[in-house]
Amino acid sequence: MSGKMSGTGPRGTAAVVTGGASGLGFAVAARLLAGGARVEIWDRSEELLKDALDRLLPRGNVTIAVVDVTDWAAVRDAADRAGEIDVLVNSAGITCPPMAIADYDLRVWHDVVQVDLCGTFHCCRAVLPGMISRGRGRVVNIASMAGKEGNPGETAYSAAKAGVIGLTKALGKEAAASGVLVNAVAPGIMATPMRTSAADPALVEALLARTPAGRPGELAELAELVAFVASDACSYTAGFVFDFSGGRATY
Numbered sequence: 001m002s003g004k005m006s007g008t009g010p011r012g013t014a015a016v017v018t019g020g021a022s023g024l025g026f027a028v029a030a031r032l033l034a035g036g037a038r039v040e041i042w043d044r045s046e047e048l049l050k051d052a053l054d055r056l057l058p059r060g061n062v063t064i065a066v067v068d069v070t071d072w073a074a075v076r077d078a079a080d081r082a083g084e085i086d087v088l089v090n091s092a093g094i095t096c097p098p099m100a101i102a103d104y105d106l107r108v109w110h111d112v113v114q115v116d117l118c119g120t121f122h123c124c125r126a127v128l129p130g131m132i133s134r135g136r137g138r139v140v141n142i143a144s145m146a147g148k149e150g151n152p153g154e155t156a157y158s159a160a161k162a163g164v165i166g167l168t169k170a171l172g173k174e175a176a177a178s179g180v181l182v183n184a185v186a187p188g189i190m191a192t193p194m195r196t197s198a199a200d201p202a203l204v205e206a207l208l209a210r211t212p213a214g215r216p217g218e219l220a221e222l223a224e225l226v227a228f229v230a231s232d233a234c235s236y237t238a239g240f241v242f243d244f245s246g247g248r249a250t251y
Contacts, residue, residue, distance in 0.1 A: 012036035012061075015230070016085050018069055018123055019092030021048035024142065024190065026056075027219035028089050031227045033060035040082055042067040043092070069119030072126075079126035084134065087230045088127045090120040090141045090164075098153025098203060109156045116160035117167070124171060124182075132178040138230045139175075139182040141168045145245050148186060151203060161186075165241055172239020181238045183229050188245035189216045212247035 019025035020041025038061040049064040056062045067078045093116045131137025147161025168184040
């Protein structure tokens with residue numbers, strides 16, 4: 001199912017934020033609207049999208065589209081309807097409770113990889129060629145520190161986010177000469193609905209213990225970083241992963 005609803009607001013950069021109905025995606029959409037962008041949020045939950053639309057309409061020009069990023073045809077059609085896209089933020093993602101490899105649910109593996117990695121690829125495939133042909137654009141993929149370090153028990157999520165990092169590096173090199181920049185942001189521990197509902201509390205505590213800042217990252221802080229990476233101010237960095245880990249990275 002797909003659909004779109006519109007609101008009015010300031011004209012500016014045309015941005016698409018996937019997974020924009022909640023969590024990090026919503027925070028990024030709100031931040032881009034505050035900067036004057038025209039924002040379309042894609043999510044597979046029509047209910048959450050309608051709620052997000054109500055909350056974001058007073059802030060600027062926002063539209064919504066029901067899109068399942070695991071469905072290539074749906075992503076392609078949504079991109080065609082959106083028209084010229086200047087900024088793509090791939091924030092749609094899911095995770096699951098940790099489980100040992102011997103008991104790992106094959107359906108969970110498939111679902112996480114399909115949303116987090118294949119969904120990001122689908123959106124890049126649908127949007128990036130148009131950016132390259134126009135010679136302008138920014139893609140920001142939301143990776144994770146789990147994709148760099150690997151979290152025990154979070155096999156699918158760690159592998160999928162490592163794939164997002166590899167995808168970012170490859171596309172960053174492919175697109176850079178055109179003036180289109182593809183980069184990623186890798187959050188550490190965040191207070192998001194996805195993280196708090198699925199994570200093992202012991203794992204969260206262990207990761208926080210390794211975080212010099214001593215606290216989780218805030219959504220508004222991460223949204224500011226994404227907004228910078230999506231802006232003209234970020235003009236020479238391509239295929240890079242911006243850590244957002246409170247100092248946790250040790251490499």
